[in-house]
Amino acid sequence: MIELLVAIGLIALNGVFSLSELAIVSARKSRLKSLAESGRRGAATALALAEDPGRFLSTVQIGITLIGILAGAFSGAALGRRLTDILGGYGVPQTVAEPLGYGLVIAVITYLSVVIGELVPKNLALRNSERLACLVAPLMSLVSRVGAPVVWLLDASTKLIFRALGSSGDSAHTVTHEEIRMIVAEAETAGVIETDERTMISGVLRLGDRAVRAIMTPRTDVDWINLADTDGAIKAALMNTRRSRLPVADGDPDNMIGVIQARDLLASALADQPLNIRAHVRVAPVIPDTIDALDVLNVLREAPVPMALVHDEYGHFEGIVTPADILDAIAGAFQSDTHSHDPEAVERADGSWLIAGSMPADEMADRLGIVLPRKRSYETAAGLVIAELHHLPETGEAVETLGFRFEVVDLDGRRIDKILAARLPNEGFSS
Incomplete structure (x- = not known):
């Protein structure tokens, strides 16, 4: 009976080491740090163990190895001998009772070791990694201190072998955008977040990789005021626009001098004052078309008006960017902000x-399941087609790339309005 209790105790202890190993290794360091700052007992110790995986894994391995030796040398032998005697008492020949007794004991101990000593603890650790890591960390830290010389020897030996193999042994893993997207997708599938939430999170991640050219309202779609026009033409432009703020140029769109707000002009009109656009022009920041979209957000926060004028390296006016453009990149376009209510992809x-x-282009790539080149000169679906054709296309022209055939089906002047994308035969989904 004592031997059986010892065997069960050793298997349970093995389970504690297995649980500790997976709980601390799989626990998120950011979560452990947060728990430590909130005063959670054991969190700081768990974080310290996670920061030094070499010493921690050596500690666990020492414990598991010792338990395995003890279970095999003491419990297995004692129980095997006891079961052999029991079988012999029932008249089983010695030549049969001994191998049968030891075999049954080994089979049962192996089964219990796998289930109770490995599978159950590791499944528990995966389900509650941070909480269990905080719970077992003090014990693992104590074992590490008690076996410090052996732990040091094993850790140093491991590092020495890594250096011999040309590796530092330190983990170089960092979380990537793709891993974050996969986590968000899994959260959506599990019902933790809504589909719209996933869409917005993806938009925020894309925003960090975009230049302002990818989110700005291009020059061809900008409503603007020309001071060189007559008062009648300016009034007509103000009446026909749906924008509350308009850039103002002095004779040429490449000579933008600022921005006017429609409410300022309305106040003057209600006061029966003459139209004086120049008096109401406000200075707007001028930014290069290569600046990052996230940097634009900081510019707009500090700007006297929430609009920035985008110019290229030659000083030509390229378009405007507003907080609405950034919101569009994250949450999608609003009908009131677009000239067409048609969806971007059907x-x-x-x-x-x-x-x-x-x-x-990056949103299109997500829809089609393709991977765009990291270094590219275009920001839109039309830009992709032009970059592949190397000229402005005519209706009906097509290009085959990235596993798809992109055909220009509609032009608006020289601008590509609609593209038909069809997967090429025998092309699998890009990963």
Whole structure:
């Protein structure tokens, strides 16, 4: 009976080491740090163990190895001998009772070791990694201090072998955008977040990789005021626009001098004052078209008006960017902000996609399941087609790239308005 209790105790202790190993290794360091700052007992110790995985894994391995030796040398032998005697008492021949007794004991101990000593603890650790890491960390730290010489020897030996193999042995893993997207996708599948929430999170991640050219309202879509126009033409422009703020140019769009707010002009009109655009012009920041979208957000926060004028390296006016453009990149366009209510991408019955030429290339890539080159000169679906053709296309021209055939099906002047994207035969989904 004592031997059986010892065997069960050793298996349970093995389970504690297995649970500790997986709980601390899989626990998120950011979460442990937060728990430590909030005063959670054991969190700081768990974080210290996670920061030095070499020493911690050596500690666990010492414990598991010693338990395995004891279980095999003491419990297995004693129980095997006891079961052999029991079988012999029932008349089983010695030549059969001994191998049968030891075999049954080894089978049962192995089964219990796998289930109770490994599988159950590790499953528990995966489900509650941070909480269990805080719980077992003090014990593991104590074992590490008690076995410090052996732990040091094993850790140093491991590092020495890594250096011999040309590796530092330190983990170089960092969380990537793709891993974050996968986590968000899993959260959506599990019902933790809504689909719209996932869409917005993806938009925020894309925002950090975009230049302002990818989110700005391009020059061709900008409503603007020309001081060289007559008062009648300026009033007509103000009446026809749906914008509350308009850039103002002095004779040429490349000579933008600032921005006016419609409410300022309305106040003057209600007061029966003459139209004086120049008096109401406010200075707006001028930014290069290569600046990052997130940097633009900081510029807009500090600007006297929430609008920035985008110029290229030659000083030519390229477009404008507002907080609404950034919100559009994150949450999608609002109907009141667009001239067309058509969606940017529509999947057809045959599996092809009808795509707006102005659709951001990275959003299109997400819809189609393709991977764009990291270094590229375009920001839209139309830019992709032009970059592959190396000229402005005519209606009906097509290009095959990235596993798809992109055909220009509609032009608005020289601008690509609609593209038909069809997967090429025998092309699998890009990863």
